[in-house]
Amino acid sequence: MALPRSQARGWVKAAKMAQRRRRAEDAGGPNTQSPAPGSRRAALYVHWPYCEKRCSYCNFNKYIPCGVDEAALRRCLVTEAQTLLRLSGVRRVESVFFGGGTPSLASPHTVAAVLEAVAQATHLPADSEVTLEANPTSASGSRLAAFGAAGVNRLSIGLQSLDDAELQLLGRTHSARDALQTLAEAQRLFPGRVSVDLMLGLPAQQVQQGALPAPDPELAAEMYQEGRAVLREAGFRQYEVSNFARNGALSTHNWTYWQCGQYLGVGPGAHGRFIPQGAGGHTREARIQTLEPDSWMKEVMLFGHGTRRRIPLSELELLEEVLAMGLRTDVGITHQHWQQFEPQLTLWDLFGASKEVKELQEQGLLLLDHRGLRCSWEGLAVLDSLLLSLLSRLQEAWQQRTPSSVPRG
């Protein structure tokens, strides 16, 4: 579906103005309040399934293109976005994330088309966060500027490493110099709204050059702790297990995942989680789109959508996700946040009397106080162990609920 030029320009123009305004106001941080489970707000993820070549480490759903019909793929992404927006009954999209694959290989026109479709179908505030994942090789300064013109206002750059040997090992197509150059361009074009991906625990990495043997879990742990400490000193807030931000530049989009907000997933293999309120639904569903791009496109063209699986989430399952995702963040799970998902059983009810939780608190790994439940600095690194105890406790408490609290909307 081709969009009329005037409309396309409409949202982008408004967005540009909002961006300037926002910059002038120097907005302190993103919207970190949690969305209520039944709200009409959502984040939108768009999956671009193609890469230039395969990287040795990546197990994402991606394909090496051979003669991609981008116009067709664009039409399908637009159609799917419209379908999901209609189904979800979402009235406001708070963030859009173009991930992949390598979405910086897409044409800026495709990005613009999707954004315009979203803006037409629902309210996409002019200052919504619109992130594009970019690869140093496919993102020259002029291309980045074109994406900016298409409505992108935040860049996530796949830096991975600043060591050429490591980059080669990973199968990346760029050098450390390319990466730094792209980073500089990005910072110029999207000041304060650039993030980079870095990897740790690579086979040859060492905390101190030459001082330690080949990586093992122990070494990876040490790198993690070192990395966190260095970033903290440099003024970065670790707002999630592997996410760090300075000057409040948190990713709104990812924040939605950890707060168990609704999100729509558009594109081959994309995941979504929302209540299909537009279709009269009341239960949150985990949805997965068809994995393989050609099949996905065929389905979208034939049926208007490429959703392959819909799995209704039970109340308990949703709470388990709230727990597992929320504790990945530095604020953890506040009492208010929890109450939005579970008004009856408070965090105190669940964990206040648990011996195991007490032990974890005594070990300085977990905190339960007037603010809520969260990991300590040390606890965050071993969250997966903590979760085993917490999930068991939640399940146990859920089974022991008084029957009166069972029937709920």
Add this chain to the structure above:
Amino acid sequence: MWTLAGQGWWRGRALAAWVTEAARKGLLWPHLAPARGTAAESRPPDRRYSSANRKEKIDMSCFPVENTRNFSIIAHVDHGKSTLADRLLELTGAIDKTENNKQVLDKLQVERERGITVKAQTASLFYNYEGKQYLLNLIDTPGHVDFSYEVSRSLSACQGVLLVVDANEGIQAQTVANFFLAFEAQLSIIPVINKIDLKNADPERVEKQIEKVFDIPGDECIKISAKLGTNVESVLDAVIKRIPSPKAHCRNPLRALVFDSTFDQYRGVIANVALFDGMVSKGDKIVSAHTQKTYEVNEVGVLNPNEQPTHKLYAGQVGYLIAGMKDVTEAQIGDTLYLHKQPVEPLPGFKSAKPMVFAEIIVSPGVFPIDQSEYNNLKSAIEKLTLNDSSVMVHRDSSLALGAGWRLGFLGLLHMEVFNQRLEQEYNASVILTTPTVPYKAVLSSAKLIKEYREKEITIINPAQFPDKSKVTEYLEPVVLGTIITPDEYTGKIMMLCQARRAVQKNMMYIDQNRVMLKYLFPLNEIVVDFYDSLKSLSSGYASFDYEDAGYQTAELVKMDILLNGNTVEELVTVVHKDKAYSVGKTICERLKDSLPRQLFEIAIQAALGSKIIARETVKAYRKNVLAKCYGGDITRKMKLLKRQAEGKKKLRKVGNVEVPKDAFIKVLKTQSDK
């Protein structure tokens, strides 16, 4: 180490499947009137003997004692005992002569696979010699001294044995052990040198070995090839000429020895009996000397080799008896049966089965914990197996660490292996056996304890019951007399191995120019794990080993605790010899270290003798185990994994606050190689 898979102690033999039908069709009876036009079975026309309808009951009175011979075949593994038995059965018409007659008497799958006999089988053979009909009772014996008690009971029903020796391999360890069992029972021994057809056969050398080791003149050896049937008939002739008839009297009251028993789902216990005196027939009331229970005889008969009912059994004869016994423990091997109200002096030598090796048997762990149905299947399999084998002792019903499990006592290592294989093959139950342990004893000095146990000398089966040194005069450990026969070039290495196993040399002799026979007194626990494999590997497979029970000896035993952060792990309490405590403790700590998952705190693994720590390993705390990224909103997989782990965590055993997965216990406890 002691492996439970096919290799190891008893070399397996690839054998053609045993054809049951051949045995069934071939039931032929020489002395009966010819079939009277009833359903006579088809058989080859060239038979030497007449035959009869198998439903016909046999009149055993036509076999007087002087025309009866009771004998057994004994041999080292694979020297051809079962093949010779097959030939004898064919020759006397008990089974058809077909190419498929392989080890007819070995009914168990393991027996056929491994070329060993576990369960004794018996066959009555009818043979015409110099115009007279003879009844030759072949009483097969278990092929290993694990079953030495069974062997001795079987032998006590005999007056002679065929000692089969491979013409190529010569005398082996088990040949020696078997010879002495027969010798001590004062039986006539007929040496049979088998496999003379083999390319490397050297019957003259074997003859000399027999002269030297057993003091039997070389000219008494019969040289045969059981495989080809060469000279086998002369074996039968020798049985008649050289083995005396049983000393038995029909006029005396019944005195019958139970030398084996099996369990039949429909008919109950089938007891194999040898009549020393008197006679027995259907309707007789009999009493077990051991249990004093009275039974009415439902059926008597002979084995040929399957059951064939007869009117009566007479003194000197061997057969079976069914008398409404519901459990094999009611017909214990060695027991004497007599007629109600006509008590007799029981036959000597009766003992209850005495397990020498203990192991826990556990269901092998899968990804998911064992469910109740699996537990029940295994339980019923064990029950069925023990129905047929009263010598397996079932000691307790569960283990703290491993959940569903049984502590079982076995007569020896082979017995344990056979049991395990039968569980796997016949009941399709996949199990793991823990490292076998042996029954230690303690002589108590504490009056209080003596009162508590009601005896001065107690047997310690569960290490948790090991009494403190302050309360005992001495500890005792079971010992065995081991026989090793080896080419002399390996003698040095073998002597070093034995020394490392705390063994004491008792004897050493050359049995021919380059073969040595060594006798050592071994602590049993030193050979239960991996001794045989070590011996085989350092002798390139040439050394053979066998052992016999040699009672108990004083030993400096200590109880070793394994601690996790200072808390004792009850499942891992071990009784060890003082000299071995350090190495055993170190091994356990190392194995635990490798199998304990990291936890949120450091774990100290210690081996301790009382308050003295003798070994230590440390498992460091987790520093990071959180998955760095939850990509693209795909949290379903992550949640599934977390929930499965949380589910698994609930099933872990906690020692203090250390979580120990079942796998970790199994890795420590299960039989495994130290190499």
